[in-house]
Amino acid sequence: TVGLGTNHLLGRRLQRRFDGDEHDDFSDEDRNSVCIVNDKIYQVGTCRINFTTYDNRRDYDIINPKSHPDVMVLSQQDDKDVRPFWYARVLGVYHAKVSTTHPEAHSKSSERMHFLFVRWFGSEPSHKFGFRNATLPKIGFVEDCPDYDNCAFGFLDPAQIIRGCHLIPVFCGGTSNSLLPFECPVARQIYESKTTDWVNYYVNIFVDRDMVMRHYGGGVGHQDMHIRRQEDLLGISVEDSWPDLEQEDRAEGPENQDQEAGGEPPVAGEQEEQEESEVESSEDDGWDSDENDEDDDGHYASD
Secondary structure, eight states, X not given: OHHHHXXXXXXXXXXXXXXXXXXXXXXXXXXXXXXXXXXXXXXXXOEEEEEEOTTSOEEEEEEBTTTBOEEEEEOOOOXXXXXXXXXXXXXXXXXXXXXXXXXXXXXXXXXXXXEEEEEEEEEOTTOXXXXXXXXXXXXXXXXXXXXXXXXXXXXXXXXXXXXXXXEEEOGGGOEESSSSOSOOGGGGOSSSOSSOEESOEXXXXXXXXXXXXXXXXXXXXXXXXXXXXXXHHHSSOHHHHHHHHHHXXXXXXXXXXXXXXXXXXXXXXXXXXXXXXXXXXXTTOOOOOOOOOOTTSSXXXXX
């Protein structure tokens, strides 16, 4: 765990692109260049994740390892068959002042860094999901095997989190202790049982409208999402779907609807006033600025 945390912090100080934080090329000398100021790591209870919804509104999720621990991040794999999101369970929220003497570091001064200790989920390889299949995505904890290094646990930059997510245990699949074959209360904080885990979970993509649009694709506020969201879930390419949608829009446009209903077209002046009022009401949206926490908030991770 110490090596994983050091690799994570050093990778961020070197401004490396997030790819799961494996960093197999780091040597012991590289890791020794990382210094935790005063040997103090602070642990706090929650982490607030701000995000923009599909309709360009502000929202946030409070991540709590004991009550609301599950999060989603953008997948860093470019293969078409790979699932669009990675999922993880937050086990701890930390911050510390970190400096490094690594020659490739852009700055040698100390920097306050926030990081999360997580347990990773993996996708079910043979499971097909999507709107056409009428099935939710299925995931499960990555198996922790002592015989080789794997990605069962890791560290995560809170800035990489898209938002919190809602996972539903697959009750018919039961529980098992094979994924983590020893008692670990830290990894199982939200359940009374400390020796077993649910084998699989369903990702509830219908928990709210924003979550639906993140998996379906096309949300105005989701500019950083890959276009393959719709391809993965519908089983069709976005380019193939647009002509049909355009034909539907032409066939069921406002002009044709007015003619079928026998209504009159809207007056130009009234329409302009309505648009102006909508613009004025939308100008009030803005992000709230939060004050930086003091260094002594929370408690030491060693307590």
